[in-house]
Amino acid sequence: MPTYAYRCRECTSTFELNRPMSESSAPASCPEGHDDTVKLLTTVALTGSASAPVPAGGGGCCGGACGCG
DSSP states (O other): OOEEEEEETTTOOEEEEEOOGGGTTSOOOOTTSOOOEEEOOOOOOOOOOTTOOOOTTOOSTTTTTTSOO
């Protein structure tokens, strides 16, 4: 289930909720019970695995296949 971050406009606390994507736009109350909250824009960092193979060619703009690297 995705995690969504919110900020309370009344007490300024930030909190997270795990909820289904179908409920992503549903209102959320802060842990203090306030209803005036806003969903924050969050980013997800996608990283490769340390064991991912390195492409042959040694780098460059396209792994060396175009002759530029």
